[in-house]
Amino acid sequence: MNKYIGNELQLWGVEEAILVSGKANGMRILNVRNGKGLEFTVSLDRGADISRVIFKGDNMGYFAPCGYVSSKYYDSTGDGFLKSFTAGFLTTCGLTAVGTPCVDNGETLPLHGTISNTPCDNFRYWTEDGKIHIKTRVQDAALFSHKLVMEREYICPLDSNSIYLIDEITNIGSVESPLQVLYHCNMGYPLLSENAVVTIPSDGVTPRNKHAIEGLEHCLQMEKPQRGYQEKCYYHKIHGIPRISIFNSNIGKGVSLFYDTKELPYFTEWKMMGEYEYVLGLEPGNCLPDGRDVMRKQKILEFLKPDETKIHHIKFEFMEEAPC
Template sequence: MNPYIGHDSQIWSVEEHRLVGGKGDGMRLLEISSGTGVHLTVSLDRAADISRLRFRGINMGYFSPCGYVGPAYYDRREDHFLKSFTAGFLTTCGLESVGVPCEDGGEQVPMHGSIANVPAEYYRWEEEDGEIVVHAQMRDEVIFGRKLKLIREIRVSLTEASFTICDRIVNEGDRTEPIELLYHMNMGYPLLDEDSIVEVSSEQVRPRNAHAAEDLENWMHMEKPQAGYEERCYYHECKKEGRASICQPKLGIGLEIRFDPKKLDCFTEWKMMGVRDYVLGLECGNCYPDGRDVMRRDGRLKFLEPGKTLTYHVKVRLLEK
């Protein structure tokens, strides 16, 4: 008990809001303030992803021109995912596919899968041992097809500037399913600009295509916004340590992402220095975004047997320099 305060919300808070108007009308948002300078928004109708992240009042993530888009507007055809890609700090990609749409195993799978457009059918939050813990469950299920459940916990520390995403994927069907998962974490202005310092604990970096190869030596150097910029993607192999960070020296802030490189063995850097499309993706995952068919061909596609569970953890720590 703190004798100086009348209510816990003077120090930390969790509030549920609903959006009014536009394509996000009616969407449920959990606004969380930790009391350590971390403020994040959990989008309950979009897989309990993190749409907003601020530290000490400064924006850290990227918010796309789409803005908030409710799951009713989702279109799984080809690359129409981009019409509802809010981005935010975190968009979860998967579970049936990640990356470019393709045909694999006799199935047409959409760009980045559909889990990011699945509302939480159940959620609750509690304060537990110095953390705010958000629990949410999403089902990625179809008749005559996959029966997958994503059980998510977001643990926000009340004592340090950090939070952890703890995910369990459960196969509740009767057949072995391919599983692709990508934590599409998106850095934005003012954390991101041409002076940002980017580091990844990779032993090897390879370009996704010939265009990215032309500037491979500058994968860690950010640029000013440029009209007509073509995205560059780099694939990082992190074998001993899973860590990526970005710092903004002008503001004295940054963030660090930590993950298990044995489970999340594919790290993608998405460098997009366009006008208004100005974003850096630091994305740990169990696959690269080349399409499920390519991952199968390369022997990197993961599978989940009936009744089994896969567990993943990603920790984000906010930094002051």
């Protein structure tokens, strides 16, 4: 115990809060601080995603024009997802649909699924062995349909500026269910600017469409905000446990993502250099964002059998030196 303090919140810890303004009214959040310069916010009513990350005073993620939006305003029609897409540092897409709205196997699926607009059933947090732990549980289930549960744990060490994410997704139903998950990690200003250096150790890059072909050669080069910019997506072929990084020497800060490609075999780079819509998506997943119907046709759609569990691990490491 530290004899200089009366409560650990002087230095680190988790504080619960409820937002009260506009469409954010009633949203439950957890504000987390590790005492080493890392602060982040977990949105309990938005799938336990990470809405904000501040590293030693600088913002790391992108915050969309809509800001915080309660899940009660979610519009599941077509691309209605965008009306409440806060983006934030992390938005989880899934659990049975990712990407383009489509009809698959007779089921109408919305953009990026529903899990990021689903409140947690329960949560708890504690500090143990020099680490902050947060555990949450979210259900993605319906009558006569899929029945999945996502149990998420965040681990944040008190002696290093890292966040570990562990997701355990279980099929609690009696029939096999499609499983689609994409971790939509959104980098924003001042981390993201034309001076940011992005490193993706890929063996090959495929542009998503004809429009993206135009920028293929410079897909890792960031640009100034541009009026009328059209988003570009690139699919990177990656193996092993890669280090995906973005570092900006202007602020002397960056972040790296580590994950296992055996768990998450696909990686999407979403490059959006528009005015006020200035964001870089670094997105590991078990699928590509082309719609579940396309994944099924390409025979790469993943399934969960009854009582089966899939586990995903991602580490976010925040740094003050450019990666070697």
